[in-house]
Amino acid sequence: MIPKTIGGFALNLFGHLPKVGEQIVHGDLRLLVAEVRENQITRLFVTKERKAEEPDDTAADDSSAEEKGRHQQ
Numbered sequence: 404m405i406p407k408t409i410g411g412f413a414l415n416l417f418g419h420l421p422k423v424g425e426q427i428v429h430g431d432l433r434l435l436v437a438e439v440r441e442n443q444i445t446r447l448f449v450t451k452e453r454k455a456e457e458p459d460d461t462a463a464d465d466s467s468a469e470e471k472g473r474h475q476q
Contacts (some may be wrong), residue, residue, distance in 0.1 A: 410444035420444075428452065 406412040413434050416427050420442060425471065426435040431452045438446030 409447055409449070413444050413447055 406415055413427070413436070416429055416434065420439065421436045421444065423433065423436055423439055426433055431454065433450045433452050435445055435448040435450070437448055440441070
């Protein structure tokens, strides 16, 4: 059965009725249960997880360009 609400989607992911504060990660989304009433998740916070970023080479390239610019002056 395909859930019709985000709460139903989260309920399927958990596999049980979660308690407030429980969280689960699905792909790059973190779902945090903020409110539960009777047999429903009534409030849910969804955040996108950041993946571990690779070192930014552009900062090194910019400093090299600045140094080259200084040498040309």
